[in-house]
Amino acid sequence: MGQALLKEVAKLKEWPHFSGKGEYDHMEYIRGIEMIKEDFKLPDRSVIARFNTLFTKSAHQWYIKLRQAHGHQSWTWWKTQINNKWANDAWRFKVETAFESEKFNAYKDKALPWFFQ
Numbered sequence: 359m360g361q362a363l364l365k366e367v368a369k370l371k372e373w374p375h376f377s378g379k380g381e382y383d384h385m386e387y388i389r390g391i392e393m394i395k396e397d398f399k400l401p402d403r404s405v406i407a408r409f410n411t412l413f414t415k416s417a418h419q420w421y422i423k424l425r426q427a428h429g430h431q432s433w434t435w436w437k438t439q440i441n442n443k444w445a446n447d448a449w450r451f452k453v454e455t456a457f458e459s460e461k462f463n464a465y466k467d468k469a470l471p472w473f474f475q
Contacts, residue, residue, distance in 0.1 A: 367398045373408060376440075378417035384444035388437055395433065402433040409436070 374390030376383065395405055413421040424439060 367394075367400070367404075373412055375412050375414050376417045377413075377415040378420065378444060379415070384440050388440060391433075403430075405433050406430065406436065 373394060374387050376387040378384070380386075391405060394400065409421055409425075410418075420443060428435075
């Protein structure tokens with residue numbers, strides 16, 4: 359990576375942090391890291407080296423345990439682990455249920471109040 363591009367890499371405080379909280383937090387985190395990785399053409403090691411700071415709260419404890427157990431791994435491996443942990447069947451069911459309950463039913467709902475709920 360060139361020195362000029364290296365100087366442009368976002369400061370650590372500007373990177374997305376991941377706490378493991380929130381329904382879609384893991385998806386937003388992965389998308390944010392993917393964009394930074396692509397924009398600055400960063401190798402995996404440049405991203406993974408920041409995980410100790412980017413993971414917070416319970417996600418940080420989870421990261422430490424996995425890192426100790428599995429050592430240095432690729433970004434692809436970490437994405438899989440994040441999805442395995444936070445995009446589990448219970449999470450998918452919750453998202454699908456929320457989606458189903460938010461569908462507009464022309465026989466039951468009045469359009470304007472439903473739209474603004």
